[in-house]
Amino acid sequence: MSAPLSAHGVTRRYGDRAVVDGVSLSLPPGQITALLGGSGAGKSTLLRLLSGLEGVDEGEIRLGEEILSAPGRTVPAEKRRIGLIFQDFALFPHLTAARNVAFGLKHLPKAEAAARAQAWLARLGLEPRANAYPHELSGGEQQRVAIARALAPEPAAILMDEPFSGLDPSLRDSVRDAALDAIRAAGIPALLVTHDPAEALEHADRIAIMSQGKLLQEGAASEIYTRPVSAAVAGALGPLNRFPAGNAPAGLLSGQDPGALILVRPEGVCIDPASPIRATILSARMTGPLTRLTLDLQGLKLTALVPPMSGIVQGTETGVRLDPALTFTFASDKV
Numbered sequence: 534m535s536a537p538l539s540a541h542g543v544t545r546r547y548g549d550r551a552v553v554d555g556v557s558l559s560l561p562p563g564q565i566t567a568l569l570g571g572s573g574a575g576k577s578t579l580l581r582l583l584s585g586l587e588g589v590d591e592g593e594i595r596l597g598e599e600i601l602s603a604p605g606r607t608v609p610a611e612k613r614r615i616g617l618i619f620q621d622f623a624l625f626p627h628l629t630a631a632r633n634v635a636f637g638l639k640h641l642p643k644a645e646a647a648a649r650a651q652a653w654l655a656r657l658g659l660e661p662r663a664n665a666y667p668h669e670l671s672g673g674e675q676q677r678v679a680i681a682r683a684l685a686p687e688p689a690a691i692l693m694d695e696p697f698s699g700l701d702p703s704l705r706d707s708v709r710d711a712a713l714d715a716i717r718a719a720g721i722p723a724l725l726v727t728h729d730p731a732e733a734l735e736h737a738d739r740i741a742i743m744s745q746g747k748l749l750q751e752g753a754a755s756e757i758y759t760r761p762v763s764a765a766v767a768g769a770l771g772p773l774n775r776f777p778a779g780n781a782p783a784g785l786l787s788g789q790d791p792g793a794l795i796l797v798r799p800e801g802v803c804i805d806p807a808s809p810i811r812a813t814i815l816s817a818r819m820t821g822p823l824t825r826l827t828l829d830l831q832g833l834k835l836t837a838l839v840p841p842m843s844g845i846v847q848g849t850e851t852g853v854r855l856d857p858a859l860t861f862t863f864a865s866d867k868v
């Protein structure tokens with residue numbers, strides 16, 4: 534049975550600046566936790582602390598009850614049994630795919646190591662490429678080899694830093710699905726560092742949001758999306774309409790303080806021809822499966838993402854309502 538990998542009040546300073554600042558986070562086995570945040574939020578640094586590539590200045594990193602890092606005491610990365618996957622595959626160029634995967638299996642008899650490497654390559658759909666060298670493989674194939682190499686030694690946890698962002702979009706989905714399926718099946722804690730909210734929402738079980746070294750919120754993906762604790766968390770998960778409650782036409786909201794900040798996801802702005810709240814359609818553009826509308830509600834401009842429907846014509850009027858599940862209200866001092 535795998536144990537959670539966890540950080541407890543972890544701080545890491547560069548000079549006098551805490552780039553990871555008092556972070557506590559538990560990664561449960563068998564689940565993918567996405568670590569989401571803007572550039573410089575401290576995501577990669579937290580991953581390096583969890584992996585043992587860097588030591589902590591305060592707090593502890595634990596695997597189950599075992600302390601892996603404490604100030605002045607760091608179990609080195611190679612002794613942690615934690616698999617790492619980075620954006621730049623980092624395969625050994627002079628080894629075939631099979632030998633790259635077998636590299637971490639030196640403790641096993643040779644035949645057993647080779648068989649296990651073959652099994653992992655097969656699992657990631659790479660059996661026919663086992664004898665190819667990295668330069669003979671596509672980016673997607675190289676990343677699959679890197680994933681097989683990280684999983685083959687049966688690590689206690691896996692940490693991934695933007696592993697799919699360097700891949701061609703046409704390959705990304707299949708590599709990501711293969712990798713995340715294999716990781717979930719391994720039943721170990723997994724962290725996926727990403728700056729892409731769509732990737733986090735669609736592919737992770739849990740989401741942790743960081744900003745300026747601090748963990749803002751962590752929880753099940755659906756909970757973070759529908760119950761953000763702050764405007765910063767809501768904004769980290771995708772575009773929003775923002776306006777003071779006092780700017781909304783009468784009837785659009787119910788009973789909010791006029792000074793409160795209202796945040797509404799574009800897909801929470803719904804077209805309802807029967808609604809008494811009237812809006813002029815300023816523009817309507819196809820964005821694939823959804824149409825993006827710019828609406829004018831008596832001076833309040835809102836963006837809506839709606840399924841294609843008839844009667845949506847630029848310059849005409851329609852009724853609008855807000856989906857309460859995708860509308861968030863914050864006191865103006867919580868922005």
Ligand SMILES: Nc1ncnc2c1ncn2[C@@H]1O[C@H](COP(=O)(O)OP(=O)(O)OP(=O)(O)O)[C@@H](O)[C@H]1O
Nearest residue numbers: 547548552570571572573574575576577578579728
């Ligand atoms: N070795 C270092 N020495 C000094 N400052 C560093 C070092 N490594 C990172 N930093 C700084 O720490 C902050 C956090 O960096 P980190 O790479 O963890 O952010 P990130 O959230 O992963 O960002 P990105 O998405 O851009 O990779 C940044 O301001 C960075 O410049």
